[in-house]
Amino acid sequence: MTDADDRQVMEQAMRRIPLLAGLGVDDVSTARLGGLTNKNFLLGTPKGKFVLRIPGEGTSEYISRANEAHAARMTSEIGVNAPLHFFDEKDGVQLAGFIEGAATLNAERFRDLGAVKRSAESLRRVHESGKVFRNRFELFQMIDDYLDILAKKDAPLPDGYHDVKREAEAVRSALAARKLPSAPCHCDPLAENFLDTGTRVYVIDWEYAGNNDPMWDLGDVSVEAGFGPDQDAALLEAYFGGRVPVGEAGRMVLYKAMCDLLWTLWGIIQHVNENPADDFWAYAVNRFERCKKLMGSAAFGHALQAARDG
Secondary structure, rough: HHHHHHHHHHHHHHHHOHHOOOHHHOOOEEEEEEOOEEEEEEEEEEEEEEEEEOOOOOOHHHOOOHHHHHHHHHHHHHOOOOEEEEOOOOOOOOEOOOOOOEOOOOHHHHHHHHHHHHHHHHHHHHHHOHHHHOOOOOEEEHHHHHHHHHOOOOOOOOOOOOHHHHHHHHHHHOOOOOOOOEEEEEOOOOHHHHHEOOOOEEEOOOOEEEEOOOOHHHHHHHHOOOOOHHHHHHHHHHHHHHOOOOOHHHHHHHHHHHHHHHHHHHHHHHHHHOOOOOHHHHHHHHHHHHHHHHHHOHHHHHHHHHHHOO
């Protein structure tokens, strides 16, 4: 069940969706699903089960719904995203098919190396689809953009953030040493964005999608799901079908640190926007500390060299 405010929001959204035309909230069973920034509802209707996504307040300042719509449609067409039935590019209201029998992955479920391998195969399917998204995911530009948003809000940063950002110029230099591959990427592969049926994995929520180095997706999912060495090895081996190129493995490690450097700022935006879904200041500080720890390790130095050498 959902509260009165949720029911009103759902009813307003449902009126806009042709597939749900004529149905009111009282005609469907409803349940609130998880989500850090958006409101997600499972709808049981005479026409089937669907997931209705209502974007959270303030998300329009850093998410392009037009770009997301393009990515969501493309990935739905190739069978990696859930079936997409409606997407309003003006505000991001979305209706997707519910994946029966799928478990939402998390750090615990990702301990199953089979789930890790199925996830690698789904990401590779997107990366090798030949599709092109409308935008490019620009890591360092996004960091600057998020810092601009936070400066306008007079928001605090974790102590030493700008120092670590300057140290990250070594990453920028290593990545610029050679032309990087560019492919359609999810770019925000939280563990909970992977739905595992046991035979295939669906990847949902394409809000931050863009053309990017595919190793970003691998590095980011490793961080988000808390992968250890065995999981990282299984992810890379499944993705490459065996032997893993040294340069790609090195970039994956660099991106593990850089995604924490970036999403630290995202967490602070949620904090200053007073998003009640989590303690986002603690979230941001924890990510920043993890970033610093990795950047200070010997493995990171090796990864920088491997990325330069290719």
